[in-house]
Amino acid sequence: MAVAFFTGEYQGIKGLITFTRKGRGVHVNVDIRSGLNDTTGKYPYHIHQFAINSTGSCASTGGHLDPTGVGVSGYVCDPNVPKKCEVGDLSGKYGGLQGSPRGCAKATYIDKFIALKDSSKAANGIIGRSIVIHAPNSPAPAPRIACADIVAK
Numbered sequence: 832m833a834v835a836f837f838t839g840e841y842q843g844i845k846g847l848i849t850f851t852r853k854g855r856g857v858h859v860n861v862d863i864r865s866g867l868n869d870t871t872g873k874y875p876y877h878i879h880q881f882a883i884n885s886t887g888s889c890a891s892t893g894g895h896l897d898p899t900g901v902g903v904s905g906y907v908c909d910p911n912v913p914k915k916c917e918v919g920d921l922s923g924k925y926g927g928l929q930g931s932p933r934g935c936a937k938a939t940y941i942d943k944f945i946a947l948k949d950s951s952k953a954a955n956g957i958i959g960r961s962i963v964i965h966a967p968n969s970p971a972p973a974p975r976i977a978c979a980d981i982v983a984k
């Protein structure tokens with residue numbers, strides 16, 4: 832399995848996202864426990880290309896994981912046709928994270944497009960990349976409010 836830990840260093844956002852092999856897909860479980868307090872819109876989140884570099888800045892993670900190159904100008908993910916979405920566009924495929932007064936947010940689904948492989952070995956491999964959570968209700972590119980590396984476990 833693989834996991835991304837949010838330890839609270841970015842705007843107090845704490846929790847984890849786990850990735851577990853499930854048949855031909857990957858079971859994704861989002862369990863954010865604090866920091867997502869905005870209930871007026873959904874928080875977009877994606878798998879980004881790179882792990883966070885030594886600056887610690889979420890800006891260092893590059894763009895969305897998009898090995899099929901669909902993220903061109905005017906791109907919109909149709910959740911009914913997830914195979915045409917950017918592989919890393921989790922909120923496009925499955926919806927953004929709904930915040931709550933206590934700041935927790937949960938989601939669970941199976942994705943058939945990401946792989947539990949090292950990023951150096953597979954174009955759709957997620958280990959060695961990162962997850963970025965963006966501000967809700969923001970025009971693209973929405974500000975990056977938190978990020979966490981995806982590590983094998």
Ligand SMILES: [Cu+2]
Nearest residue numbers: 876877963965
């Ligand atoms: Cu993103």
